Amino acid sequence: MVLMSKLVATLATLTVAVTAAPASPPQVALTLAPPAPPHLVIPPNFPRSPLLEPILSQLDPDHASQLTHHLTRYSDLRTLRLSDDPLALDLVLPEGAKALLRLQQTRFIDTTDDDWDLLAHNHNDDEPPSSYPDTVTHNATSLAPLFNHIHLGEMHHFLANLTSFFNRYYRSQYGLQSQQFLQAHIEHLHATLNPRANLTIVPFAHSTWSQRTLIVRWTSPSVPPSAPAVLISAHQDSTNRLPFLRAPGADDDGSGTTALVATLAALLRGGWRPRTHPVEVHLFSAEEGGLLGSGEVARAYRREGRKVRAMYHMDVVGFVRRSTTPSIGLITDGVSRALTAYLSRLIPHVSALPVVETECGYACSDHGSFTRVGYPSACLSEGRFEDSNPHMHTTQDTMDLAEFSLEHVREFVKVAIGYLVELAGWDEGDELGVRVV
Ligand SMILES: *[C@@H]1O[C@H](CO)[C@@H](O)[C@H](O)[C@H]1NC(C)=O
Numbered sequence: 001m002v003l004m005s006k007l008v009a010t011l012a013t014l015t016v017a018v019t020a021a022p023a024s025p026p027q028v029a030l031t032l033a034p035p036a037p038p039h040l041v042i043p044p045n046f047p048r049s050p051l052l053e054p055i056l057s058q059l060d061p062d063h064a065s066q067l068t069h070h071l072t073r074y075s076d077l078r079t080l081r082l083s084d085d086p087l088a089l090d091l092v093l094p095e096g097a098k099a100l101l102r103l104q105q106t107r108f109i110d111t112t113d114d115d116w117d118l119l120a121h122n123h124n125d126d127e128p129p130s131s132y133p134d135t136v137t138h139n140a141t142s143l144a145p146l147f148n149h150i151h152l153g154e155m156h157h158f159l160a161n162l163t164s165f166f167n168r169y170y171r172s173q174y175g176l177q178s179q180q181f182l183q184a185h186i187e188h189l190h191a192t193l194n195p196r197a198n199l200t201i202v203p204f205a206h207s208t209w210s211q212r213t214l215i216v217r218w219t220s221p222s223v224p225p226s227a228p229a230v231l232i233s234a235h236q237d238s239t240n241r242l243p244f245l246r247a248p249g250a251d252d253d254g255s256g257t258t259a260l261v262a263t264l265a266a267l268l269r270g271g272w273r274p275r276t277h278p279v280e281v282h283l284f285s286a287e288e289g290g291l292l293g294s295g296e297v298a299r300a301y302r303r304e305g306r307k308v309r310a311m312y313h314m315d316v317v318g319f320v321r322r323s324t325t326p327s328i329g330l331i332t333d334g335v336s337r338a339l340t341a342y343l344s345r346l347i348p349h350v351s352a353l354p355v356v357e358t359e360c361g362y363a364c365s366d367h368g369s370f371t372r373v374g375y376p377s378a379c380l381s382e383g384r385f386e387d388s389n390p391h392m393h394t395t396q397d398t399m400d401l402a403e404f405s406l407e408h409v410r411e412f413v414k415v416a417i418g419y420l421v422e423l424a425g426w427d428e429g430d431e432l433g434v435r436v437v
């Protein structure tokens, strides 16, 4: 945020400088859009404006020229919100200029397609505390028949594969290819581990980019068709601070994606199926574009009148900072208090790791998109926010780091399984004849 103020200040200063020069026409206009909040509007021809010089001069020439190309290529204007302070400036920037915010490590929500009628204040039906059970019926012992099917070797192989794409940037060909790989991988798990599970992959097509969000719907004959869905999610895309560079994204959010894939594999192998509520696994596209993918999904769910019992998101769950105690970070801002309190009751029954409550700030991940339209959401992360992976959005976000731990990711798989079994039930009359007690 400090860096952001600097950028805004730079833009404002340059605006004044440019508009004050009588000889040249203004290239950057600071307009106050009535009513508040004011917008800082930058026209699409701005790659050639002087304001970029301080930024570009810090990059090597090749990267500077690629960045200029990126800014020119993605010129559609987007509205970006940087904080939930109603008086804060919204930025109106070309899509490509999101790279400048990434470069400054500033988080934002792309609110261009916000629909006032869908926002939370119109739908504030956050589940009342009573809708989540007071007690937890399962524990690590009773869930062992499912936990025994979590395999670190498989997780390793999957993540090696996922991170081998050059990047998973939502606007790149690589991002589309990694999505296709992910989809084929889940189809393969379904076909080989338990083809009779009623599991359907529904790719969600987005408005202006090709990488799709993958939604896996799982139900069973005992689930009433009108029961609200129990959602669990991570984001599949990755980005470097410069979007055209390599971005292995092992932790961000390859770790959450791996946790979800391992959860699906363990549940399929264990012959589990939901009993009371349908389950949906969401692998969002374009989290790095300002929660774009989850924003479109959450708005579509609202428009379609879909019911959601709970939405539980995992972003960066694989990094344990040296000389800290491994823990499960439970995010306390931008979430449903009832659902978060429920998770803090549940986690000690399924994992031996301590729970630490931590704030992650505005726009920190996709649960925010669901919260914004009034669905109850929660978010888990690798520990205390200040201890999280410093290599995010760089080429060093790899699984080879000494502090990257699939054992740590495995604890989140246990929590995910516990959450799904508790909130969606466990129908033990599986067609495979596997009876698990
Ligand atoms: C798990 O719950 C069972 C009863 O359902 C109990 O006998 C067992 O001791 C519990 N195990 C743990 C590790 O809490």
Ligand SMILES: *[C@@H]1O[C@H](CO)[C@@H](O)[C@H](O)[C@H]1NC(C)=O
Binding pocket: 157, 160, 161, 164
């Ligand atoms: C990734 O998976 C594909 C298909 O399953 C396989 O052909 C390829 O060798 C894997 N690559 C890595 C790096 O694991």
Ligand SMILES: *[C@@H]1O[C@H](CO)[C@@H](O)[C@H](O)[C@H]1NC(C)=O
Binding pocket: 198, 199, 200, 217, 218, 219, 220, 221
């Ligand atoms: C499988 O699930 C879909 C919804 O995802 C549902 O429409 C269909 O009826 C289910 N099929 C069976 C055999 O239960």
